[in-house]
Amino acid sequence: MHVRDVRRGRIAAGGALALTLGLGAAGLTDTGRPGGSEPEHGRGGAGPAARNVVLLVGDGLSIAARDAIRLATVGQDGELAMDGLRYAGWTRTDSADPDEAVTDSAAGATAFATGVRTYNGAVSVDVDGRPVPTLLELAQRQRKATGLVTTAQVTDATPAAFGAHVPDRADQSEIARQYLDDTRPDVVLGGGEDWWYPAGDEGAYPDDPDDPRPEVSQGRHGNLVERAEAIGYDYVTTADELAATRSDRILGLFANEEMFEQAPEGQGDEYAPVVPLATMTRKALDVLSDDRHGFFLLVEEEAIDEFAHNNNAPRTLQAGQAFDETVAVVRDFAARHRGTLVVVVGDHETGGLAVENVDPEDESGDPASTDPAVARSLEDGPFPVAGSDLQFTVDWTTGGHTGASTPLTAEGPGADRLARSQDNTDVFGVLRDAMRGRR
Template sequence: MKTFVCSLLCLLFVGGLNAQEDYKDKNQKFEYTIEKKHQVVQFDPDALRFKKRPKNIILFIGDGMGVAQVFSGMTVNGELNMQNMSHVGFNKTQSADNYVTDSAAGGTAISTGTRTYNGAIGVDVNGKPLTTILEYAERNNKATGLVSTSAITHATPASFIAHQPKRMMYEEIAGDFMNTDIDVFIGGGADFFTKRVDGRNLVTELSDKGYRVGYSLEEVEAVKSGQLAVLTAVGHNAGYRDRGEMLVKSTEKAIEVLSNADSKGFFLMVEGSQIDWGGHQNDASYVTGEVLDMDKALGEAMKFAIEDRNTLIIVTADHETGGMTVENGDPTKGKVSTGFTTGNHTAVMVPVFAFGPGAEAFSGVYDNTEIFEKMYKLFRFKEKDRD
């Protein structure tokens, strides 16, 4: 009896830790038909005159987004903003301890230029904190921001701002936000800031530091500058059908606030988190809808970059999820049929799209760590500043 009770308690404990991972339940929905097409940004590429090097970088990470995920979106929408970006490459996603990376190690490789073990958030294989591109940007008087459709404490956004040995240390990750001067962050995860085991209320602490804190984008609509934190859900945000234009509006708001900052430019990471979740569930509808949602947000960033002429946009992924393939489709009907080989991540290369000053640096095939290196060099950060 005692053994049974212990086993039950262990299951409950692990279940609680995995509450943020419950998007991995697999089902079998293979077909997607588009509900509403979005228009891509129209521009004359021959008329664009970008600066030589970027003052600003906007990095989009489609979590779990491989070539099939992109092509699925392209099939049903007819065209994507992604395909109109000027340069295309591929990054190899392996982590330090596994041929198949997870989002924590994948995000850390992109954010720090160092491969680490699966599950690590902003630390190396020995658990030593690594300086992220966001933190280097702060050191060099650039404004910084994070946007995510997951909890803002989840693996990918966390890997740009936190330093923890395990990705599921959500309260500790939220605490790491307090150790930075990030200008804008928008995403779910409010409970990790307010309903904490240690009794701290990080929302109060953020307010005391001068942040305007809101729980919806409507609440902060009038905010144009300053430091802004918007916790859009207690945990993760809803899927694309139910959250509306959250990612598009969050991207717009982050760009607006960061571009108004008294700084030497800005760095912004925007994550389309739930492409990955659709892959884990082998759900083509979920995957494709999330790709299209991120592409709409990308369109807003491209409009800014075209007018600004000083902003580099990069779109990539931390890994592919689902082993997805496009089996058939009908672009005239906005319809695609897909197959999946797994409910987990795969080891394949993932695409990199780039647009704006310095975009040519992202052509070719390279390790995921090179994305950090390329951003660092294009920002002209000095080598002597490297940790």
């Protein structure tokens, strides 16, 4: 899908009419002002417009996972940064998949990004495969800067749902191409270098065919890094390069695939991103906040989900702590920049995680089993409750997703509308309206 990038004065060939029609269907007609950059106060009630919107997605983050992170980090009497936001609610996560009752990340992110329920695996297309406009694209129509930050591949399902449209989330090389040819987010930071280089061109991170999930360059659209540089992106691959760049358009790829090694405990698992999520987010905020029209930024911590898939509680907690440190960075920014809407939410629950007392008689698995699947799902812990002599364990019911609702906390213009039980698609409407100054 090709879109008009008003902010940069670029018009990509083709497809603009389809997006314009989609914007109208979503209730987002132009204000009649140049670039539609000013908030419209009209029908539906007026409210303060959100100059900046930061949506932070903890992939796989459930209420139980948030509580486990809280107990391990600040204890029973403490408060995580994500829990200190003023308004709290929860989101139902059902997709529109004809074969599965439980959502995946692609359908979940599409719901946030577009307000449309779709099938599992779909990236910002409806159940008939038709592209639907995203919050990032709508922000660009208001001439706002935009960014995508993740510890996953930058072309993985969650960031992709804001900056691309494909029927199948696995088509990551096509997603990368659409970032450059169609949506052009100003800042793109994360992993997934393998999808930007063609086979045989290793890029900055050497191919590793011996990895359990081979990490090798596999792009299908030529050298997209070179193409990115040709259209004005500063390409960076290390923390020092990211810190040093002064460009207002940055592509940073810091791993072959994810920025961590997902595996069960003791089987090659590692959470040590080359550039921490908080650092990437701080840089994105610095760059995007220079835009006089404000910005939209999507931030994702993918490792919570991946380690929960592996029933790896120590790494799930570690990734959750990194996510909360990132929320603290965003909250500090929002405190210094009025008109910033901050929303923290999980896209679905992963692992059926439960926080339990330490009880040797309450082990739900079979400690004597040598079956990897059984061993993986045993209780993890005990873990200390910070600031106390108490301990807790983490138990698992699955290596997949569950259909549980996910917690949401928010603060800033329009955040009070999220303090309720709601569908995940409703989050889109609140963020869209906040950017337009509507209630």
